[in-house]
Amino acid sequence: MDLHYSDEDLAFRDQVRAFLDSHLPKDLQAKVLKHLRLSKDDFVRWHRILAERGWVAPGWPAEFGGPGWTPLQRHIFEEECARAGTPRIMPFGIDMVAPVIMAFGSQQQKDYFLPRILSCEDWWCQGYSEPGAGSDLASLKTTAVRATDAEGEHYIVNGQKTWTTLAQHADMIFCLVRTDTSVRKQEGISFLLVDMHAPGVTVRPIIMLDEDHEVNEVFFDNVRVPLANLVGEENRGWTYAKYLLGHERTGIAAVGRSKRELAFLKRLARREQKNGRPLLEDPLFAAKVAELEIELMALEMTVLRVLAKAGKAPGPEASVLKVRGTDIQQALTELMLEAAGPMALPFDAAYLEGEHAHSSGGDDDAAPLASYYFNYRKTSIYGGSNEIQRGIITQMILGL
Template identity: 50%
Template sequence: MDIDESPQDLQFRAEVRAWISEAFDDELRAMMAQSKNGYLDKAAQVRWQKALHARGWAAPNWPQAHGGPGWTPTQRHLFQSELAAAGCPPVSPMGLKMVAPVIMKYGSPEQQARFLPRILASDDWWCQGYSEPNSGSDLASLQMRATRGVDANGEHYILNGSKIWTTHAQWADWMFCLVRTSREGRPQEGITFLLLDMRTPGITVSALPTLDGPMEGQQEVNQVFFDDVRVPAAQRIGEEGMGWTIAKYLLEFERGGSFAPMLHRQLDKVAAMAAAQPGEDGTGRLVDDPVFRQRLGATYVRVAATEAAELRLFSGVASGTSIGAASSMIKLVGTETAQAISELAVDVLGPYALPFVRDTWAEIQGRAADPRLGPDDAAPIAPRYFNYRKASIYGGSSEIQRNIIARQVLRL
């Protein structure tokens, strides 16, 4: 893809920057600076996404027929780059980036009319029901039962079981969920894709503590229990037993995406912190230490390689090529590079990176903060480090991504 910017591209970039300077206000900037996972709490996240929606920019990858802006791949890349450079929050992916493409491809016209406008406007908040306590990366082994039946209210499924590591289930209005509707044949053949209203009787959400700590407003993962939960068959996407095919299609969107702009910003921040830290001997600057500079330079090379891979992917999409295994490559290099940057940040700050040195979100929200103090930049560093440990597991572990690349790209 030709990445030389045309006059139209330069004008578009300026338009995006001008909008960000107005919409990304001081309150949102302060909260993002202290976010451990790159997102805001629900109220602020919805406010940000509704601002994007009002401008027509909430779903850059959606087709115009469903409310997308009709941008070129170059415009989408420029847009994501400007958001990342400004430190803006990404949109919550479960609705806009994950289930929406599935509904567009496999949903009925009635399902598209019902769900897509509310997803686009961030009126409905979504979570993903894939993993189970005994079925992590081996998704085909999932066991949550869905028994089909008919009563006076029509055809339905009764769900029993649980889902785990369910991000933001405590906030969700809806869940897209994989359930087992048959045990005959191969395990993949008995899986069905359902949409669940989280207010349905029999659903219980239980928060799970994580190593990144109880930072207020940023509790992230949950276990969700289902006890005779009734789901209308009209909320099934595709035919019964198609869930595995649909899940693989969705994972292309979960695994892919634009990592490089975010990685550039994070690494630049690490370099700036290193410029303010003394060297190993207590003199000079850490950024001037030759061993540290070698690590920093090598990480910048990884970020550049990630960006090159993403540009190749965007070029393929522009020519009509399926994302396919390329999403596994982006997911692999993107998440592992993000982890490397978080490790480097902890090393730069040393003792100031101790977890929970300062609850700056508490101060922003007017609550009592932990009395121990540390630099503002230090507060989210350790929680972010711990939070990013999961990045090489969710959406398919790095080992699974390498297997996909070996089979589909290297033909091993």
């Protein structure tokens, strides 16, 4: 593909920049650029601003309410949003379950769920991982058993999901459940859409090292799910799960955000140190930054090549993007800590909440970095651990 921007692409970039300059709330921008925590209201507010413009689902075709952009336009939009410092659009609805519903769902599911995802009327979360079924996802034990009563056919769901991101906010969860125990484990899994407000659903928080409540355990105790909420065919859920994970892994690369964080790292490292010289003038540190920047440029070219496969679902190359993208993200946070030095040590939860921003160490740039560093240790695990991704690359791409 041609990796140079055409005049039309440059005009589109200018259009996006003008929109972000005029519509991105300054308080949201400040939170993002200062690495502060965002609330559900923050995410929903930005989602609805984009939805009103018709830009909240860059990858959706026009027939489902998307803008119908080219792969390069989607890349430009995501890069400009990252550069400007917008909140992320939560991927669970827009980028994960929606493509599955579009590809495999019934017309009723498309008509009902897709507009609610666009409007953010429903906040979604992902019910994949379980205790004992993380990287070996096909070992999941949550069951869904068909039952019939006066109200018709439905499933009764029992089991547990864990590490469920932002489930405390969710209205719906897309779940992998076991519907047949007599066949090979990958062949007995189905894909269900479950109401998080249904009787029998319990959410229990997992509080992380930085005192944030980002992930949860979700328990299902005889939860009744309408048969109409089965996506596709029963026992074909593993196929749909792999389709979804391809979209998730492509998005995890997050090139635009890494480019923004690289600029932040350089600014941090240009500050004068106690010896009177900026750390970026140290040859060893400068070499680390330069190597990381080269890796990021190579990743961006690879992302563009994958996106150029217009109309095709992401294949095993998504695993390459996931591995390299998360490696780069983690390396960035490591160099940020190195650049901040001792000023990254103080931890102040009140500062991270952003209500009355202050830092116990007196350095607003450095105050959130320890929390940021620890949070990014998980990126090489979620979406399928990087070890699993390397196995996929070895088998599916290298043919070994």
